[in-house]
Amino acid sequence: MDIIIKTENVTKIFNPGMSDEVKAITDVSIEIKRGEVVVLKGPSGSGKTTLLSLIGCITRPTEGRVIVNGKNVAKLQERFLTGIRQKTFGFVFQQFNLIRSISVIENIMLPLYPTNIKLSAIKKRAESIMEKLGISNKKDFKVQRLSGGEQQRAAIARSLINEPEIILADEPTAHLDTNLSEEIMRIFQRLNEDGKTIVIATHDPFIYERQFIQRTIEMRDGVVKNILNKNHDV
Amino acid sequence: MEKHKKILEYTLSSLLRRRYKNLAIITVFSFIVAALYSILFLTHSLKKEALTVLKEAPELIVQKVSGGRHDLIPTDYMKRIQEIYGVGRIIPRYWGYYYDAITDSNYTLMGINGTHVLHSNSKDNENYPSPIPLPQGEGARGRVKDVFSDENIKGLKLLNGRMPSNRKECAIGKGVSDVRFTGIDGEIFLIDSKGKVLTFHVVGVFASESAILTNDLIVINKDDILELFGMPSDRATDIAVEVYNELEIPFVASKIREILPDTRPIMKGEIIRTYETLFNWRSGVIFTMFLGALLAFCILAWDKATGLSAEERQEIGILKAIGWETGDVLELKFWEGIVISFTSILTGMIIAYIHIFFLGASLFAPVLRGWSVLFPPFRLIPYVDLYQVFVVLFLTVIPYVASTIIPSWKAAITDPDTVMRG
Ligand SMILES: Nc1ncnc2c1ncn2[C@@H]1O[C@H](COP(=O)(O)OP(=O)(O)OP(=O)(O)O)[C@@H](O)[C@H]1O
Numbered sequence: 090m091d092i093i094i095k096t097e098n099v100t101k102i103f104n105p106g107m108s109d110e111v112k113a114i115t116d117v118s119i120e121i122k123r124g125e126v127v128v129l130k131g132p133s134g135s136g137k138t139t140l141l142s143l144i145g146c147i148t149r150p151t152e153g154r155v156i157v158n159g160k161n162v163a164k165l166q167e168r169f170l171t172g173i174r175q176k177t178f179g180f181v182f183q184q185f186n187l188i189r190s191i192s193v194i195e196n197i198m199l200p201l202y203p204t205n206i207k208l209s210a211i212k213k214r215a216e217s218i219m220e221k222l223g224i225s226n227k228k229d230f231k232v233q234r235l236s237g238g239e240q241q242r243a244a245i246a247r248s249l250i251n252e253p254e255i256i257l258a259d260e261p262t263a264h265l266d267t268n269l270s271e272e273i274m275r276i277f278q279r280l281n282e283d284g285k286t287i288v289i290a291t292h293d294p295f296i297y298e299r300q301f302i303q304r305t306i307e308m309r310d311g312v313v314k315n316i317l318n319k320n321h322d323v
Numbered sequence: 324m325e326k327h328k329k330i331l332e333y334t335l336s337s338l339l340r341r342r343y344k345n346l347a348i349i350t351v352f353s354f355i356v357a358a359l360y361s362i363l364f365l366t367h368s369l370k371k372e373a374l375t376v377l378k379e380a381p382e383l384i385v386q387k388v389s390g391g392r393h394d395l396i397p398t399d400y401m402k403r404i405q406e407i408y409g410v411g412r413i414i415p416r417y418w419g420y421y422y423d424a425i426t427d428s429n430y431t432l433m434g435i436n437g438t439h440v441l442h443s444n445s446k447d448n449e450n451y452p453s454p455i456p457l458p459q460g461e462g463a464r465g466r467v468k469d470v471f472s473d474e475n476i477k478g479l480k481l482l483n484g485r486m487p488s489n490r491k492e493c494a495i496g497k498g499v500s501d502v503r504f505t506g507i508d509g510e511i512f513l514i515d516s517k518g519k520v521l522t523f524h525v526v527g528v529f530a531s532e533s534a535i536l537t538n539d540l541i542v543i544n545k546d547d548i549l550e551l552f553g554m555p556s557d558r559a560t561d562i563a564v565e566v567y568n569e570l571e572i573p574f575v576a577s578k579i580r581e582i583l584p585d586t587r588p589i590m591k592g593e594i595i596r597t598y599e600t601l602f603n604w605r606s607g608v609i610f611t612m613f614l615g616a617l618l619a620f621c622i623l624a625w626d627k628a629t630g631l632s633a634e635e636r637q638e639i640g641i642l643k644a645i646g647w648e649t650g651d652v653l654e655l656k657f658w659e660g661i662v663i664s665f666t667s668i669l670t671g672m673i674i675a676y677i678h679i680f681f682l683g684a685s686l687f688a689p690v691l692r693g694w695s696v697l698f699p700p701f702r703l704i705p706y707v708d709l710y711q712v713f714v715v716l717f718l719t720v721i722p723y724v725a726s727t728i729i730p731s732w733k734a735a736i737t738d739p740d741t742v743m744r745g
């Protein structure tokens with residue numbers, strides 16, 4: 090299996106040189122293979138979200154290289170990054186980052202607006218994903234009317250709309266009960282069986298106990314502490 | 324194509340989503356634009372109307388000057404002028420201002436039916452000369468009185484009744500008719516220079532459509548005006564001179580100055596320039612208001628340019644993070660700016676049009692009142708200068724759209740992660 094994501098000695102410092110400077114991750118080197126399901130675990134503040142953001146090209150490393158599909162994205166200009174984001178990644182944000190005041194379905198369709206896919210086709214796709222995630226009945230609700238769990242599922246649905254190669258999910262089950270978590274994990278498993286690469290940041294043991302998870306990368310204070318291969322490799 | 328359609332759709336839904344904020348912006352923006360266009364429409368129409376009328380005015384007017392002031396001109400000067408080569412008809416004009424203490428207003432009086440017309444090759448009799456009170460000295464009022472050729476203002480009925488043909492008859496403007504509570508078949512009293520009351524029978528009233536020109540006008544017989552103003556019978560207010568060849572006007576003018584050193588020949592070109600200056604000065608007052616409105620607009624634009632709300636910033640970050648390109652975000656903001664500014668401009672333009680051409684610029688009345696006591700409750704003929712329309716368009720749309728796009732552009736080229744956090 091080829092390497093789809095690779096970080097080489099990546100360090101991320103927020104607000105460098107300022108009084109509120111934070112070294113979020115230090116010298117992180119990991120490799121993720123195509124079709125793999127990897128869990129990033131570690132206590133709060135250990136740098137999980139930061140690492141996901143770096144991989145997902147929504148922020149840049151202060152030092153080191155981030156290689157996605159063989160291309161170093163660390164120094165790429167913004168206009169090249171947008172294309173990579175659109176085609177490669179589906180990002181489930183920890184804070185959901187749904188746009189308030191517009192409907193759930195609009196939020197889910199939004200990533201495909203600046204493409205030449207017909208609106209009706211996008212809508213169909215969105216509806217089918219919502220069906221799977223059990224939020225079809227909330228389709229036309231404004232986002233702020235949804236429960237935390239429903240918002241979480243809307244965020245997951247949005248990350249799937251562009252049929253990404255790589256799904257980056259930041260605490261995707263944080264607001265869900267066991268049944269729903271189970272359902273989400275089944276969805277991830279199915280996506281993985283379809284060949285998607287999935288990186289999940291979580292501290293939910295329920296997730297990293299799952300059978301289909303091949304590796305867990307444990308982080309602490311911004312550095313990789315431990316990489317656990319579950320040897321389910323095919 | 325499909326892509327732009329969807330972005331546009333999202334723009335509209337975004338605008339609706341922030342409808343109160345956007346409605347507030349559109350309201351302010353519309354009023355500013357309405358003020359700008361009101362000013363432009365008004366000054367342009369006034370100027371245009373005056374100049375249209377001036378086009379019919381005599382090419383050359385000769386005034387007598389004594390002590391640097393406009394004086395009555397001896398009618399026998401006409402014979403001297405007649406000797407100049409290239410001169411056509413020569414018409415004495417009788418006009419002046421009349422202050423009416425009872426109504427505290429000024430009228431413009433004009434005498435017609437001149438019998439002193441000298442004509443070298445007389446084809447038709449010039450019954451209605453064109454008197455133009457000139458904008459100079461205390462008489463400078465920027466008024467044009469040349470309402471007698473129907474071609475001036477096409478398609479408008481200018482006079483109800485008829486023009487005076489006998490003595491003690493008069494035709495009056497709508498404003499005069501209103502302040503004197505009289506109309507056709509009514510009577511007007513005027514006090515002559517010796518304090519004697521003269522009674523005039525009203526035989527015509529100028530239609531309100533021509534009010535800008537005729538509102539304070541009283542047209543009477545030439546002999547009546549001589550009597551009323553106590554003018555010697557061998558004097559006129561000034562003399563209109565026709566020159567066959569337009570190119571010879573300057574030559575004729577200098578010739579007149581040569582043979583009649585106490586006169587001042589005024590060429591129409593000069594008058595038009597004077598009027599233009601005058602109107603420009605008039606609009607100067609309003610121009611200040613124009614600048615004020617523009618300033619208000621700048622504040623609006625500046626306010627937009629300096630800040631995106633946290634929510635807007637976050638939205639841009641999210642859009643970028645889920646795969647929108649910087650260009651897509653800018654397109655969204657571009658449409659947003661275009662929709663808002665064009666809606667506002669259209670609304671503002673309509674408000675201005677109604678204000679100026681249907682409501683008689685009622686909001687500017689306090690500013691314009693100094694113009695004349697009998698400033699007409701006019702209905703201007705709508706003249707719209709496309710050039711001005713586009714100037715305002717450019718002065719507002721471009722900065723507004725820019726002020727919408729620039730901060731968004733700044734947000735859009737920053738790491739989405741940073742932007743999303745606000
Ligand atoms: N944009 C930012 N600006 C400043 N500091 C940041 C920023 N993002 C993260 N940090 C800091 O970096 C460190 C790592 O944060 P990160 O969000 O990656 O942790 P995490 O492992 O995801 O934690 P959690 O489990 O609570 O989500 C924290 O100390 C945080 O304060």
Ligand SMILES: [Mg+2]
Nearest residue numbers: 137138183259
């Ligand atoms: Mg986190």
